[in-house]
Amino acid sequence: MRIPRIYQPLEQIHEGFELDLDVMTKHYLLNVLRLKANNEIIIFNGKGEGWRAKILVLHKKQAKVRILETLQVENESPLNIHLIQGIAKSERMDFVLQKATELGVKTITPIVCKRSNIKIDKERWEKKQQHWSRVVISACEQSGRFTVPKLNDITLFQDCLANITAPTRLALVLDGQDRLSEVKPTDQEVVLAIGPEGGLTREEQDILMQQHDFKGIKLGPRVLRTETASAAAISILQHLIGDF
Numbered sequence: 001m002r003i004p005r006i007y008q009p010l011e012q013i014h015e016g017f018e019l020d021l022d023v024m025t026k027h028y029l030l031n032v033l034r035l036k037a038n039n040e041i042i043i044f045n046g047k048g049e050g051w052r053a054k055i056l057v058l059h060k061k062q063a064k065v066r067i068l069e070t071l072q073v074e075n076e077s078p079l080n081i082h083l084i085q086g087i088a089k090s091e092r093m094d095f096v097l098q099k100a101t102e103l104g105v106k107t108i109t110p111i112v113c114k115r116s117n118i119k120i121d122k123e124r125w126e127k128k129q130q131h132w133s134r135v136v137i138s139a140c141e142q143s144g145r146f147t148v149p150k151l152n153d154i155t156l157f158q159d160c161l162a163n164i165t166a167p168t169r170l171a172l173v174l175d176g177q178d179r180l181s182e183v184k185p186t187d188q189e190v191v192l193a194i195g196p197e198g199g200l201t202r203e204e205q206d207i208l209m210q211q212h213d214f215k216g217i218k219l220g221p222r223v224l225r226t227e228t229a230s231a232a233a234i235s236i237l238q239h240l241i242g243d244f
Contacts, residue, residue, distance in 0.1 A: 003042050003052075004033055005141045007148070010045045017067040018056065019043075026063035029055070041065065046140065046148035048076070073146050077104035079242035080189040081234060084160060086113040086196035088226050094135050095227040101139035101149055103234045104242065108136070109152040111160045115198040125154050157204060161212045166191045169214040172229055173205050176218030180236050183217070190237060194230050 006025055013019070021029070029035045037055050043065070044050035050073055053065040083105050085096055093110070100108055110132070112118065133151055140148050168185035171193040183190075193200070193208060200208070208214035219229055238244040 003040055004029070004035070005042045005044060005050075005144070007046055007137045007141055008043050010043070010049075013043075013045075013049075013051060013067055015051075015067055015069055019053070019065050019067070021063040021065065026058070029063060030058055030060070040068075042071065043067070044140070044146040046137070046146070048147045050146045071146075073144070075144060076147055077106075077238060077243040078188055079104070079238060080107075080166075081105045081237060081242075082107040082109070082164075082166065082189070082191045083230065083234070084109045084111055084191060084193040085230060086111055086157075086194060086200065086226065087116045087118060087154070088196045089117075092197070092225070092227045093132070096230045097132055097135045097151075098139045099227070099231040100234060101136050101145070102143040103231065104145075104238060105149055105234060107150045107152065109160055110154050111157050112154065113157050113196050113204060114201045116196045129154060158207070161208070164191055164212065169193070169208075169212065170217045170233075171200065171205065171208045171214040172219055172233060173200060173216045174218065174223065176216035178215055178217055180217050180219060180233060181240065183215075183237070183240065185241060188241070190241075192230075192233055192237070194226060194233070196226055199226075 035055060035058060037058055039055050041053050042050055043053050050071040052068045052071055054068055055065050057064040083100050087093060087110050136149055136151055166189040167187060168190045193214060209216055219233060
């Protein structure tokens with residue numbers, strides 16, 4: 001049986017350390033996984049560190065574990081992919097975040113494009129951001145990553161490009177002149193920009209390519225949904241210069 005993996009935002013921890021788990025984690029262990037005292041779990045802090053732990057107490061009022069040993073896991077890709085993703089509709093955006101995490105992306109920036117078709121509301125954004133953070137963490141738990149990708153705050157398209165320094169910058173567009181298989185990055189960092197449903201507008205493409213040195217990439221002869229395009233492009237990059 002696969003040992004369940006649980007995220008806990010811990011700073012300092014050591015063998016023998018006893019930890020009370022939060023309410024949501026307690027509910028998950030008790031009512032979803034149906035675990036009991038003496039079962040083992042793996043705890044990770046999202047910063048590349050993980051530990052094997054044993055459940056000491058697990059009931060409706062309390063969940064406590066003891067750290068047994070430190071785990072060493074090296075499963076991060078040598079390729080540093082920064083995904084700039086146009087915000088898509090609910091389920092599709094969740095899919096993008098989930099698969100990007102599973103495939104080893106290091107940084108994700110959700111951006112509001114002209115075709116994102118969503119309302120800008122601070123409270124709504126905060127709830128979205130919290131939900132997406134849970135999606136990313138859950139994908140780490142499932143995929144075995146000990147490092148949680150950096151999920152940047154929701155950003156307007158025109159504001160997300162100022163701090164990009166990576167020399168390899170790619171934008172997926174329908175009429176791109178280059179193939180992804182022909183990309184030859186000059187370092188191990190790649191910025192990948194993908195539009196929402198309907199893709200990037202011509203104006204957005206021009207801003208990326210003419211003002212910010214992005215290269216327009218065409219991903220095959222067929223039109224892909226945004227969630228398909230992101231998973232496909234990340235997989236190809238990992239195959240070419242990452243850990244596939």
